[in-house]
Amino acid sequence: MVWRIRSKARWIVPSMASLRPPSISKDTFHCPPLSGFTSSLVGLPKRSLACSDPKNQLIYSAEAGENHSGLLPSVDRVDLFGEMKTRFLSFKKHKYLEEREHFRTLAEAQAPKFMVIACADSRVCPSNILGFQPGEAFIIRNVANLVPPLENGPSETNAALEFAVNTLQVCHRVFSLFTHTHTHMYHQVIGHSRCGGIETLMSMQDDDNSSFIHSWIIKAKTAKLRAKAAVPHLNFEQQCRHCERESINNSLMNLLTYPWIEERAKKDMLSIHGGYYDFLNCTFEKWDLDAKNSNVTEKGARYLVKDTMYWY
Template identity: 90%
Template sequence: MVWRIRSKARWIVPSMASLRPPSISKDSFHCPPLSGFTSSLVGLPKRSLACSDPKNQLIYSAEAGENHSGLLPSVDRVDLFGEMKMRFLSFKKHKYLEEREHFRTLAEAQAPKLSCVLNLQVQEQFMVIACADSRVCPSNILGFQPGEAFIIRNVANLVPPLENGPSETNAALEFAVNTLQVENILVIGHSRCGGIETLMSMQDDDNSSFIHSWIIKAKTAKLRAKAAVPHLNFEQQCRHCERESINNSLMNLLTYPWIEERAKKDMLSIHGGYYDFLNCTFEKWDLDAKNSNVTEKGARYLVKDTMYWY
């Protein structure tokens, strides 16, 4: 356990240090020598994080200091929240203050609407279900602005079927469809998905983790992928399963009666999307809800209107 903590400490801080803009030197994140008291917590020495220079009171530093336990190595102090503060102030200056009336409207109520730039009369309400992976933020990729989309993110962008019981995902679905009355649901998957790779490699009887309990909800996609492309290597099978899992989630949406009813009446459109961040391409398609069937054993899905953006 000690080794694992030390191993994590080596990569967590350097990776987070990438938040620091190149125009700011490493030294600019250092506080003057720490002052204050030394306390003890679980037998470990702990120094006050207060800086002796009042001008730097808002700078948070991470310094392990002298360490006799071997749990954590010394690391450079990095002002991560200082960088976040600069980003927030930039957002406030260049976005919030320039669009103050829009944000005041948003403060009154939530009604996610995506406007067509070419025709401002075209506005549709959107819900997006995307992966929690930090590399594939839907607002960054598709340019969603505040107030345009109700977004939920989870591991591997999964939608569990109704029979699986309550989860944060179907709670968000219920709110978005029944309260906000969104007109579109877009499920976005992506290349090199760690959740799908875990699904493809784990054993079915491995139920010792929260990850397994969640990822196993896409087992149908795994079985379909392995059956469809048994001759391909593991990595290629994972790429196939990533798309298969999206369609599995689209079909699971139809297990909720209040979604199926709206989809059959053309009051709600269900879309799939696949982002390949290695080549920066995006594939988008629609679920043919009227001709897809989730009630029969071996349910089948049909898609239509596939588009490629590259």
């Protein structure tokens, strides 16, 4: 079933002060176990590669004896890679060999229909959720599915954006996502519920500490300020859910800071979409950015969202 919601306009207010994070605890990115996710590949085993048992880990010991590498052997660890081998051979038999000509074509060149910017969270693989097949989607994954603005300088994410748009000429962007034709591009940015990166952003306090995660997550500070201003009466968890969506729209607007994206979007050669996956209820929300009526200035950014749809 699909529901549509009328357009709505929002304003993004520039951040006024920098945030510095506290020490990031080992539980910052704790993720509850999930079930029900299966591979989209035909005939592949459906068991997960569980690593929660300490016996499955590479263990270092100062008294490793004759094992000069310091790694204690583990039969379970061998079984883990044995299962990975089984999965690969199943992929080769049921996917590669049955579609040999397709994979030979892919070996020569790629022409993806979509470009997706999604979170690095292991629970929300875009290919698994949306059924992307080899060669169909150019996927960028990072913590909290962020798109930094042009003025932040070079990064792996904007290098991939430039390659996809200017070299591959991908047309649709999802969270960010792109779909390719030779005359139109589609871009989409995809976020998700219970995002550890957003929870870290929302819990950061002003202090003198710094870290790699702070330097990256702070790029979504505007989304944090908007979320706290919009729903100050809600509890922390509910504010995080709100910020997850604000962060997606913030990334959509950051796409327009790149001239070669904005130009194509204004000429209807490229479309930009947002998406939000709730993995607790297995629902998906998709919306479009009205690029012609959205703009980014030094005073802030105004974005207009349209054609919101729910898939459940």
